Amino acid sequence: KAGVTQTPRYLIKTRGQQVTLSCSPISGHRSVSWYQQTPGQGLQFLFEYFSETQRNKGNFPGRFSGRQFSNSRSEMNVSTLELGDSALYLCASSLFSISTGTSTDTQYFGPGTRLTVL
Amino acid sequence: SQQGEEDPQALSIQEGENATMNCSYKTSINNLQWYRQNSGRGLVHLILIRSNEREKHSGRLRVTLDTSKKSSSLLITASRAADTASYFCATADYNNAGNMLTFGGGTRLMVKP
DSSP states (O other): OOOOEEEOSEEEEOTTOOEEEEEEOOTTEEEEEEEEEETTTEEEEEEEEETTEEEEEOSOOTTEEEEEOTTSOEEEEEOSOOGGGOEEEEEEEEEEETTTTEEOSOOEEOOOEEEEEO | OOOOOEEOSEEEEETTSOEEEEEEOOSOEEEEEEEEEOTTSOEEEEEEEETTOSEEEETTEEEEEETTTTEEEEEEOSOOGGGOEEEEEEEEETTOOSOOEEEOOOEEEEEEO
16 A cells, blocks of 8 residues: 655745645545644644544644645645745644544654755 | 653664663643654654553564653664664644644664664
């Protein structure tokens, strides 16, 4: 079974631009979460989507947004990029459990998209 | 914001030795998970321990959880050079219904051949 895939893997943008990152979860996974990793702040939760609905949101400004499609693929968008948005953006998915009607706890991470803002 | 601290921040050992990493957290949790990350790449899930469990094993990994002290430890026995990586603990908050994880700052482990 294919793992979580993220595209693009590397991205260079300039301040003020916007960017869209894509994540394809493992087949059968309905929960997709996004994390930002920087040397200074570490790994921080951005948001989680489950069945096309945002279920949780971290403490990030409104410039960060996301969505999930009916096939569980997810995108996140950052508008008006700032230098501090340079980071590794990680996507994770988790399996939908038929017995509990929700997602299981283990999250499977993709390789990440490394965004550099100049 | 990060859930807590990981200790030590960096650890250097010889191949064959055991490595112990500790994690502290602040809130009540549903579960605690350990992940490995190789050099700025994706995270690999290692083990999950639920709040009603005290110890769990997986291969050369042993995880303990002390909810009264809000702490956990990860022990890697008979380490190998391939274990060189950063290790992160992550907690799922008891009051959160989703899959939001709060990560610690990580321990950088170097295993020398």
